[in-house]
Amino acid sequence: MTRLQHRSVVLMFPGTGAQHARMAAGLYGHEPVFTDAVDAVLAELGAEGGAVRADWLADAPAEPMDADTRSAPLLFAVDYAMGRLVESWGVRPAAYLGHSMGEFAAAVLAGVFRLEDAVRLLWERVRMQRTTPAGGMLAVAAAERELSGYLGDGVVVGAVNAPRHTVLSGPEAPLRAVAEKLVADGRTFRRLASRTPYHSPALAPLVRDTEALIGTMRLAPPRTPLYSAYTARLLSAAEAVRPAFWAVQPTAPVLFWPTLDRVLKDDDRLLVEAGPSQSLTVPARGHEAVRSGRSAVVPALPPRALGPEADRRSVRAARELLLAVAAPLAPEGAPAGSAGPPAR
Template identity: 85%
Template sequence: MEYRSTRGVHPRAMTRPQHRSLVVMFPGTGAQHARMAAGLHGREPVFTEAVDAVLDLLGPEGGAARADWLSDAPTEPMDADTRAAPLLFAVDYAMGRLIESWGIRVSAYLGHSMGEFAAAALAGVFRLEDAVRLLWERVRLQRTTPAGGMLAVAAAERELTGYLGDGVVVGAVNAPRHTVLSGPEGPLRAVADALAADGRTYRRLPSRTPYHSPALAPLVPATRGLLATMPLRAPRTPLFSAYTTLPLRAAEAVSPAFWAVQPTAPVLFWPTLERVLGERDRLLVEAGPMQSLTVLARGHPAVRAGRSAVVPTLPPRALGPEADLRSVRAARQEVLARSGALEAVRP
């Protein structure tokens, strides 16, 4: 029996499927953009139900976020915490549910920052209502911390030590030459000026909060207390943590301290991806907007060599409702084909 992928293959090319284990990846803060996945709302029932379940738990705040998400003229910008946090979580979570509905067993989850939190809810570590409660408490507390942000720099972590200090730290290691710096607004602007003067390539991420830096230390004790009231559980599906680079252990999953410190801890996405792809051949599917993790994963030797593969589910930017639908449906076909679930029929 022969099979054929639906993307990037000549219509008459026939190949046998590589039965790679499916790993679903979830992007974090910085991946959000206006009307991300909005074209699926009301048209993909599983997605719609999951997004609405998240936003309904937030009451009027969730309703306002949904209205801005679906509007061409939102009242709040997408990089505001009251929009970015709940909507990115909702889209990540809903895309995860949609992929699950395709009937292929998920072998593991891998999330980046907020994406790990969404993955934990899908894996059963958090009840959805508790995850949303914790998310909104963090949003509330972030309003009391100094303004700041993050810079994505085209450089290795070791090259940036001279730019660190005054609250600016490495917030994420995304690839061998893709490092995120995070910190308070004033010092971060000074770092941006220094990077520009030195001819380094960087961009400001769409966030007003210095995630994964000491600036968010005040969130830790308050959220640890809240987490202590929640019934945390070991994941029912393996979850690779981008904070430890390892599969989440049961003791970590049920530890309030483990989850409470995440806003201040660096995201080690690339070392974690190396572990995921080093274990076996994988089919990576990005469940979220922007295709940022897809771009990173395509640079990994295992993907470049064809041993593993990566499939985005959403367009890289807002291209309209029909583009959202086309992208998701093409991704479904490709995932099913690559997993051997679809038999190609020769024309």
């Protein structure tokens, strides 16, 4: 454990595709900080927030988890609440790293967006997405350079998650054609749980109105360093307050692997995935810095829905490990396990 004390903590937040039924539901009503943070997000949605919560906690939800009206607010809420929970243990992250929607949650925790503005923007994007063609995303076990023959007709590389984990995104009919070609070519892939072609030009018509909306909000430079998976480097103060930077994200590819590489080259890290599915933990474990032992990765939640006790066991294990190294990370004068300042 001594070696862990020399690693700086980076909180990682997963994005679209990581959501699943009852993700982190075992913490709701059991972990007060988590519960309050989820409630704070859903309260911003008014009456719709109650319906979102009911579907999240239900064994048979009225709306499926891959519907944008459920996946977007719940994934954001769980990411944000898990970040608040981890920080309530007295852990002071050296930096944040988010994937897609996860970068948005990280930006709230870093103080770039106020929570109420972030939820408003998120919900407006959900509303606007209803005017765009249906589509989706395919996670392919191949390097980006191997997939050039599958691109076109609106299908693009939506994310680079690992050296051999590339996400293709696009409208429904062209994406189905790509899936058929992948099958014919013997490629391994799976469809992600989304009905929207995130990180593709299909969402370009939303950029102008989104930028105008963000322009009405009060943005601030990050209080804690924030790595952007759209630039593969630390977010600058100028970028953080520029509405266009955030408005184009749904149309731009997520460069998670190059960004993770930058994070792990900057320091020895203890990566903590504060979100569902372990979708960032799995590729991070394959990075040379983690395989060599210079850095480490800890998931705070199980890889899938395994019941309430599994959620609680995962959180307890993450808490025990982090509290063992929390003393040098806690704010000066604050005991390990005390809550830090609330996110703006």
